[in-house]
Amino acid sequence: xxxxxxxxxxxxxxxxxxxxxxxxxxxxxxxxxxxxxxxxxxxxxxxxxxxxxxxxxxxxxxxxxxxxxxxxxxxxxxxxxxxxxxxxxxxxxxxxxxxxxxxxxxxxxxxxxxxxxxxxxxxxxxxxxxxxxxxxxxxxxxxxxxxxxxxxxxxxxxxxxxxxxxxxxxxxxxxxxxxxxxxxxxxxxxxxxxxxxxxxxxxxxxxxxxxxxxxxxxxxxxxxxxxxxxxxxxxxxxxxxxxxxxxxxxxxxxxxxxxxxxxxxxxxxxxxxxxxxxxxxxxxxxxxxxxxxxxxxxxxxxxxxxxxxxxxxxxxxxxxxxxxxxxxxxxxxxxxxxxxxxxxxxxxxxxxxxxxxxxxxxxxxxxxxxxxxxxxxxxxxxxxxxxxxxxxx
Amino acid sequence: xxxxxxxxxxxxxxxxxxxxxxxxxxxxxxxxxxxxxxxxxxxxxxxxxxxxxxxxxxxxxxxxxxxxxxxxxxxxxxxxxxxxxxxxxxxxxxxxxxxxxxxxxxxxxxxxxxxxxxxxxxxxxxxxxxxxxxxxxxxxxxxxxxxxxxxxx
Amino acid sequence: xxxxxxxxxxxxxxxxxxxxxxxxxxxxxxxxxxxxxxxxxxxxxxxxxxxxxxxxxxxxxxxxxxxxxxxxxxxxxxxxxxxxxxxxxxxxxxxxxxxxxxxxxxxxxxxxxxxxxxxxxxxxxxxxxxxxxxxxxxxxxxxxxxxxxxxxxxxxxxxxxxxxxxxxxxxxxxxxxxxxxxxxxxxxxxxxxxxxxxxxxxxxxxxxxxxxxxxxxxxxxxxxxxxxxxxxxxxxxxxxxxxxxxxxxxxxxxxxxxxxxxxxxxxxxxxxxxxxxxxxxxxxxxxxxxxxxxxxxxxxxxxxxxxxxxxxxxxxxxxxxxxxxxxxxxxxxxxxxxxxxxxxxxxxxxxxxxxxxxxxxxxxxxxxxxxxxxxxxxxxxxxxxxxx
Numbered sequence: 001x002x003x004x005x006x007x008x009x010x011x012x013x014x015x016x017x018x019x020x021x022x023x024x025x026x027x028x029x030x031x032x033x034x035x036x037x038x039x040x041x042x043x044x045x046x047x048x049x050x051x052x053x054x055x056x057x058x059x060x061x062x063x064x065x066x067x068x069x070x071x072x073x074x075x076x077x078x079x080x081x082x083x084x085x086x087x088x089x090x091x092x093x094x095x096x097x098x099x100x101x102x103x104x105x106x107x108x109x110x111x112x113x114x115x116x117x118x119x120x121x122x123x124x125x126x127x128x129x130x131x132x133x134x135x136x137x138x139x140x141x142x143x144x145x146x147x148x149x150x151x152x153x154x155x156x157x158x159x160x161x162x163x164x165x166x167x168x169x170x171x172x173x174x175x176x177x178x179x180x181x182x183x184x185x186x187x188x189x190x191x192x193x194x195x196x197x198x199x200x201x202x203x204x205x206x207x208x209x210x211x212x213x214x215x216x217x218x219x220x221x222x223x224x225x226x227x228x229x230x231x232x233x234x235x236x237x238x239x240x241x242x243x244x245x246x247x248x249x250x251x252x253x254x255x256x257x258x259x260x261x262x263x264x265x266x267x268x269x270x271x272x273x274x275x276x277x278x279x280x281x282x283x284x285x286x287x288x289x290x291x292x293x294x295x296x297x298x299x300x301x302x303x304x305x306x307x308x309x310x311x312x313x314x315x316x317x318x319x320x321x322x323x324x325x326x327x328x329x330x331x332x333x334x335x336x337x338x339x340x341x342x343x344x345x346x347x348x349x350x351x352x353x354x355x356x357x358x359x360x361x362x363x364x365x366x367x368x369x370x371x372x373x374x375x376x377x378x379x380x381x382x383x384x385x386x387x388x389x390x391x392x393x
Numbered sequence: 394x395x396x397x398x399x400x401x402x403x404x405x406x407x408x409x410x411x412x413x414x415x416x417x418x419x420x421x422x423x424x425x426x427x428x429x430x431x432x433x434x435x436x437x438x439x440x441x442x443x444x445x446x447x448x449x450x451x452x453x454x455x456x457x458x459x460x461x462x463x464x465x466x467x468x469x470x471x472x473x474x475x476x477x478x479x480x481x482x483x484x485x486x487x488x489x490x491x492x493x494x495x496x497x498x499x500x501x502x503x504x505x506x507x508x509x510x511x512x513x514x515x516x517x518x519x520x521x522x523x524x525x526x527x528x529x530x531x532x533x534x535x536x537x538x539x540x541x542x543x544x545x546x
Numbered sequence: 547x548x549x550x551x552x553x554x555x556x557x558x559x560x561x562x563x564x565x566x567x568x569x570x571x572x573x574x575x576x577x578x579x580x581x582x583x584x585x586x587x588x589x590x591x592x593x594x595x596x597x598x599x600x601x602x603x604x605x606x607x608x609x610x611x612x613x614x615x616x617x618x619x620x621x622x623x624x625x626x627x628x629x630x631x632x633x634x635x636x637x638x639x640x641x642x643x644x645x646x647x648x649x650x651x652x653x654x655x656x657x658x659x660x661x662x663x664x665x666x667x668x669x670x671x672x673x674x675x676x677x678x679x680x681x682x683x684x685x686x687x688x689x690x691x692x693x694x695x696x697x698x699x700x701x702x703x704x705x706x707x708x709x710x711x712x713x714x715x716x717x718x719x720x721x722x723x724x725x726x727x728x729x730x731x732x733x734x735x736x737x738x739x740x741x742x743x744x745x746x747x748x749x750x751x752x753x754x755x756x757x758x759x760x761x762x763x764x765x766x767x768x769x770x771x772x773x774x775x776x777x778x779x780x781x782x783x784x785x786x787x788x789x790x791x792x793x794x795x796x797x798x799x800x801x802x803x804x805x806x807x808x809x810x811x812x813x814x815x816x817x818x819x820x821x822x823x824x825x826x827x828x829x830x831x832x833x834x835x836x837x838x839x840x841x842x843x844x845x846x847x848x849x850x851x852x853x854x855x856x857x858x859x860x861x862x863x864x865x866x867x868x869x870x871x872x873x874x875x876x877x878x879x880x881x882x883x884x885x886x887x888x889x890x891x892x893x894x895x896x897x898x899x900x901x902x903x904x905x906x907x908x909x910x911x912x913x914x915x916x917x918x919x920x921x922x923x924x925x926x927x928x929x930x931x932x933x934x
Contacts, residue, residue, distance in 0.1 A: 022416025028450045028457065035455065042455035047785070054628075055607040058411035060600050060673040061630040064790045064921040068452035074805065076812050078636040078785035078927045082597070082610055082626040091625065091640070097647035099548035100639075100783065116410040128407040128607040133568070136405060244649075248594075248624035251570075251614040266621060382611045384624065400566040407605060413677045423678075445794045446679050452789055453796065472700070472800060474692030474744045491689050493793050493800070501794020504683050517700050536682050 005096045006231035006238035007089075007390070008103075009038025009224030012351045015338045016188035017113040018218045023057065027069035027109035030220035034105065035071065038224040039234055046101025048072035049079035051088045051108045053343050055125045058114060070107035070222065076100070084290075085221065085347025086376025086386040090244040092225040103226045110341035112216035120144045122216065122342075126151070126380060135253060146205060149213060151381050153205035156295040158258040160207055163310035167207055170294040171198035172316045174212045174336050177291060180323055181333025183363040189217065190337055198294075212294035217339030221347045223354070239354040242371075243277070243389030245270030256383055261296075264303035264375060267387040272305070275389040277371070280305035281327060285369040286356045288349040290377040290385065291334040300375060301329070304387070323364060331356070331364040346376025350388055357390050418449040421461065427533040430525050434464040434499045445501030465497035466523040467544060475512045488512055494521055494541055503535070509542035520544045548646040552770035552777040553931060555584030556892040557761030561727040561881030564662035565757040569604060570616035573658050573759050577618045580654065580761035584773060591763075592650030594619030595641040597627045597657055599884035599920070602670045604660040617656045630674070631920030632785075633657065634832060634887030635927035639783045641764045642929075646780075651766040658759035659883035667755060675922070676790065688752075692744025694800045694923055695837045699746055701801030702852035704840060706746050710737035711858045712836040713750050716872050719865055720879025722904035725889075727881030728754050751836040756881035760888045762895075778898050781913065782817030782930035784809040792922045806845030806919070806926035813915070813928040814847070822847035826869065826930075828897050828907060828914040830890035833876040842917055843871060845926065870907045873897070890916040894931055 011034030018026055027050075035041065048070040054062045063080030067073060079095075081087050088106035095104050115121035123144045130136040139147055159165060175198050181190035193201075193211055201211040231238040245267035250256055268280070277283045287304065291297040298312035306327055307315050315321055321329035332338060332352040335345055353372035355361045370392045377385040415423060418435060425431045436443045437451035438458045445464055450457040473492035479485045490507040492515075507515060508524070521541040531537035557580030565572055573596075581587065594617050596610050606612055610626035617624070625644075629636045634657060641655035664670055668686050675681045698704060711734060720729035732750065740750040770777040786809030789795050798804065810822075819825045829848060833839035840854030848869055849857040857863055863871035874880055874893040894914035896902040913932035919925065 019412075019414050020417065020420070022414050022419055025416045025418070025449050032450070032455065032457070042453070053608060054601055055407075055409060058409065058413065058673075059677070060602050060670060061628075061921060063629050064674070064924055065676065067787050067924070068448070068789050068791070069450075071452075071455050072787055073452045073789045074808060075787065076785040076809065077787040078629050078632050078809070078925045079627060079640065080629050082601075082608065082628045087625055091643075094643045094647040094649055097548075097649070098643035099646065100643060100785075111414060114411050114413050116412055119410045121409050121411065124407065124409045125607055128409070128605070129611070130606075131612055132405060132606060133403055137403060140405070246623045246625065247621060248611065248614045248619055249621060251612045262621065267623070270623070378608070378611060382608065384611060384614075405605065407602070407607070415678050419678050442796060444791075446791060448791070472693045472697035474689040474696065476689055476692075476744055477742075478688075489684075491683060491685060491693065493693055495794075499794070500796065501791065504680050504685060504793050506683065517697065534682060535679055 003097065004228040005093050005241045006226060007223050007241065007354045008226045008231050008235045008238055009034040010351050010354050011037060011222040012186060012348060013220045014186045014188050015217045015219040015341060019113045023109050023111045024065060024069040026218065026220040027066055027107055031070050031105060031107050031222040034222035034224050040103065042071040044103055045071050045075060045105050046103045047075060047095065048077045048105035051081040051083055051085045051343060053082055055128060056343055066107065070105050084376040084378050085344045086350060086374060086388060087246055088347050089241065089350045089388045090246055090386055093241050093244050096225060096227050102230050103224065105222060105224055106347065107222035108344040108347045109220035110344040111218045113218050123147050129381060148380055149204035149208055152293050153208050155258040156207050156293065159295055159299055162259040165298060165313045167199060168195065169313045169316050170207065170212055170298065171195045173294040173297045174198045176322055177330050177334040177336040180331050180364060181337025184333050184338060187333050187338030189339055190333055208293055214292050214335035214340035217341055219341035219344055219348060221344055221351050223347065223351060237358045239357045240391045241388060242391045243271035243275030246386035247384060249383035253381065261299050261303040263383055264300055264385050264387065267385060268304050271387040271389045277389065281307065284327060284371050284373050286331060286366040287329045287373040288332060288352045289329060289375040290345060290349065291330060291336050292340055294336065304373065304375065328366045331366055342379055349376060350374040353390050357392050418447045422447050423533040426537050427531040432464045432466050432496060434462055435459040436462045443499045445496050445499040445503065464499035468494040468496040468502060468521060470517055470519045470521055471495050471502060472517055473507060473515055492541065505538060506540040508540035549648055550767040551642050551645045551764050551780045553762055553895050554765045554770055554773045555580045555763040556895050558725050558892060559758060560725045561756045561758035561883060563727065563755065569609060569613050569658060569660060573613050573616035573656055576759045576761040577616060577654060577656060580763050584763050586652065588618045590652050591618050591622060591654050592652050593623040593644050595625050595627065595637060595644060595653060595655045597633050597637045597885050598659045599628060599630050599633050600670060602673065603664045605663045618654050629920055629925055631832065631884050631887065632918035632925035632927040633885040633920065634890060634918030635916060635929050636785060636918060637885065638762050638888060638891055638929060639785065639927055642780050642783055645764045645766050651769050653764045655762045655764065656759060657885040657888035659885050660757045661755045661883060662757050688743040691747050691835050695747050696745065698801040698837055698841060701799060704855045706738060707734060708855040708858050709746065709751055709836040710734040712839050713737045713878055715864055716833060716876040716878035719873050720875025723875045723880055726875050726879050727756055729875060729879055747835055753834045753877040753882035756883040758881060758883040758886045760886045760892055762888065762891060778895055778931050778933065780929065781932050782813035784813030784928040786926045788924050790922055790924065800923060803841050803845045803926060805924065806842060809926040809928045810846045813930050817930045826913055826915050827909065827911040828894065829871045830874060830893045830916040831871055832887055832890060832917050832919045833872060833878050834882050838919060839871065839876065846915055846917065866908050873905050873907050887918055891929055898932060
């Protein structure tokens with residue numbers, strides 16, 4: 001195509017409960033930071049859009065309410081993805097390449113604090129996302145507070161069984177991410193836990209332990225994404241989006257291959273092809289991926305091509321994905337370490353990956369990052385997700 | 394599809410409880426309404442736009458440099474709607490009315506109930522004033538405003 | 547540089563108050579129809595774009611993840627977009643950018659809605675409103691439209707009789723539409739005598755509640771020219787949006803859809819169209835209520851501002867008129883499954899290809915415009931398609 005797309009502005013709030021702010025105010029903070037970071041004003045914005053889910057927000061047609069906070073008033077903005085935030089990066093890429101807009105703002109906000117979790121708000125949302133004829137009636141008969149973990153545990157149990165992954169290996173992932181998050185000033189709820197702490201934490205549904213399941217949190221994130229011409233004019237630190245890919249696997253839980261995430265494998269394939277990456281384990285310097293549950297991170301190592309099929313256990317055992325390792329994964333702490341801003345987390349992964357490329361990740365900066373990967377998942381109980389490759393040149 | 398099979402339906406309900414954060418601007422608005430019976434607005438320090446409902450940031454200038462100003466409890470009807478339907482869809486005799494009222498001393502307005510007036514007597518452009526609930530019944534909700542009624546000359 | 551993008555097939559199905567099929571079954575029908583029409587297979591599809599307006603209607607949170615199979619998107623890139631009523635056109639615009647960006651050559655767009663699964667539609671609609679300033683007031687859709695319509699009639703002197711004429715036109719047009727839910731042969735008197743939903747909107751000014759889906763296939767220029775020697779191009783796209791604080795917007799009058807004018811201008815700029823009244827041959831405009839079609843005629847520049855009453859009085863928008871609008875019946879006559887109002891785009895395509903059957907307008911159609919509207923008087927998405 002002869003034209004490229006870059007992230008020129010990043011705005012990210014802390015990850016912590018903010019009952020004092022409305023969701024618009026929190027989203028404004030992120031967008032305001034992103035615009036300042038990019039050095040542009042609202043006038044410069046071509047279009048702006050958001051990623052959100054009505055039920056997570058408690059607002060039908062929730063797209064209506066984020067418009068003001070992403071700078072979209074009286075602008076050509078009529079786009080809201082009902083997807084994880086990583087898809088926002090993919091859509092912004094297409095928007096810029098297709099020429100509707102040269103400068104696009106993607107913003108997303110999550111307020112877990114607005115869901116009454118003591119009354120199982122999120123669990124009810126998970127129940128509501130289940131196929132209504134065959135799956136939901138069965139899941140309706142179980143105590144709702146355990147539903148999410150039981151669904152994840154079905155896949156986790158099979159994955160561990162299939163490849164001989166041990167509980168200790170998933171615990172190592174959790175301990176790694178909890179520890180990494182303590183270096184991340186935005187992760188307000190970060191706390192260090194040892195592998196032993198993780199193994200001893202409450203079993204939610206075997207094999208998933210409490211410290212291996214991300215807690216939900218509030219956060220907002222916004223990225224300013226622009227064409228090559230604008231990026232070169234405005235910034236000396238463009239983060240090039242060199243590859244995007246996303247994919248949806250089967251909606252039938254019964255038909256899924258639970259041992260892998262083929263939708264991420266396909267998404268990564270597409271993104272790597274675009275970016276010209278042939279040996280991901282060698283060519284990728286850092287990855288921010290979607291570790292809602294510790295076992296998922298291991299599954300995603302394989303799907304992202306960081307190791308061969310079933311090889312994820314070795315990767316974590318050999319410390320390859322630790323902060324000081326050959327291919328650090330989730331140096332920010334990931335969802336486990338900083339919290340899961342469900343739906344926005346994919347965009348936040350892209351933000352951290354972008355900071356890494358710029359060399360602005362502070363205490364958890366990986367040295368010499370040229371290529372970073374960010375990955376998102378549609379969340380339980382979906383079988384879809386996206387991958388984005390970011391480069392310094 | 395076989396004609397002998399009758400379609401089956403599965404009943405279900407989605408119950409998701411929420412506690413929405415009203416936010417910085419909303420919290421001040423509702424607190425002032427409850428405690429002092431005042432309609433507080435925010436004014437953007439850059440463009441001077443007086444926002445009602447108040448926002449903590451100006452969506453046009455895109456800054457959060459705003460100051461609180463008091464708007465009036467009186468205003469002008471921009472438009473209104475009359476309904477003869479109860480909450481379960483049955484037709485009722487005495488209608489209820491909603492209006493969008495632009496509040497004086499602000500550049501915005503509120504969605505409000507109308508009362509103490511017959512539907513046929515309501516006009517776009519009519520001057521109206523707020524009737525609040527007695528202070529001991531106000532709880533910090535937009536419903537602390539009972540309704541708006543025409544201003545008697 | 548953006549690539550040229552064409553529409554190479556549309557998938558239709560009958561709209562109904564209630565469809566017994568599941569989402570997947572309902573969607574498969576239109577996806578299959580679109581592929582058949584375009585002469586393509588599922589393997590040819592590069593990506594799928596899908597969307598509905600309100601998950602609470604079909605009662606499945608994140609419902610787009612449940613339609614992977616029916617949409618043809620299994621193990622393909624699938625993206626979901628939902629912007630309330632304007633999804634009807636903002637969805638195909640996303641499909642368009644998939645192809646125009648160069649990323650995919652063939653994209654299937656599926657718009658769907660199952661409103662019948664929900665037994666308390668009004669309660670659902672109430673959850674669409676701002677929880678602090680609007681929901682407690684008990685606003686519902688009839689009142690929301692009463693507020694806007696009253697202002698529109700006041701601002702421009704539009705009359706209830708003119709609104710009624712739009713209803714008569716559209717419901718009558720739907721008699722020729724094999725997919726229509728509620729075609730009716732009625733008179734202006736019938737409309738005026740129907741009960742008020744909220745003045746000035748009456749029952750017969752209101753589109754019905756509907757289940758249904760539509761599919762549209764977009765293709766790059768290379769692929770389009772292999773499929774047909776008469777491609778219908780996407781000539782312009784536009785989107786406009788305004789603040790959610792509709793009760794306190796800058797320089798705003800509910801009677802004038804500023805954000806719709808914005809969207810239309812963007813589309814016209816892109817299409818290089820300077821005189822819509824002359825250069826647009828046909829329009830399918832979003833008409834959940836009759837006065838909305840009128841407001842959209844004005845915002846799309848098909849008549850002067852405030853002139854929609856004159857436009858219907860002079861018969862300009864009739865099927866045989868100078869600038870026909872909604873010869874398919876529109877949402878009034880065909881049905882309103884919110885997002886699947888993408889049917890407006892489908893009918894524009896059919897009119898240009900002369901494949902509209904009994905709905906075909908007598909005049910030559912080379913360029914057509916369609917739009918979608920949604921939110922709290924907030925969104926408009928516009929698409930202009932046509933021959934070179």
